[in-house]
Amino acid sequence: MSHKYTQPTPELFLSLACTCVGCGPGGSTSMLAKVAIVDYRGRDVYWTFVQPTMTVSDYRTSTTGIEPANLEPSSAVKKFSEVQQHVANLIKGKILVGHSLWQDLSVLGIPHPAVATRDVALYQPFRTALKTPNQVIGLQTLMWHLMRRRVQDGKLCALENARAALDLYRSASGEWENAVSKGQWPSHLPPSSFSRCYL
DSSP states (O other): OOOOOOOOOGGGEEEEEEEEEEESGGGOEEEEEEEEEEETTSOEEEEEEEOOSSOEEEOOHHHHOOOGGGGSSBTTEEOHHHHHHHHHHHHTTSEEEESSHHHHHHHHTOOBOGGGEEETTTBHHHHHHTTOTTSOOOHHHHHHHHHOOOOOSSSOOHHHHHHHHHHHHHHTHHHHHHHHHTTOOOBOOOOGGGGGGBO
């Protein structure tokens, strides 16, 4: 007798997005500067600026909107170790939604079970709908083509990105969870160079 699959409850979901600045030569290495987590309804769960752990060589202000003053030590700017521990505690046992989650998990230094991720950048039906089956599609493009909604029109906003990824997931959650329940993982694998980000 087969049992009916029950979709995970909304309380199990959190959506994560990070904003990074650059360090190292030419600012080419990403370092966490801002993190946002929202619940299934898009309500803020956690949002903060993060103190740099290395010298920032490029604030990427034109896209991030982050200025040096935003990351100076203050009560509104948390230490990386504090943020890392808090985020790890928040997402433990949760299903994590996001866009290119491997990048967020990498800068946070937190691994998460791959089966407990719903990455809209890897979801095959989204790629197929945009006729780019083997390519990661930007969040802005996904939102415009699939939901006719503009995001990232000005500067990058981690909260906006977390909510946008969640909206995309929710638009396909029934089909997505149905595929998962049948053991038919409906997503591509993340880049193999980021395998350390997954359990």
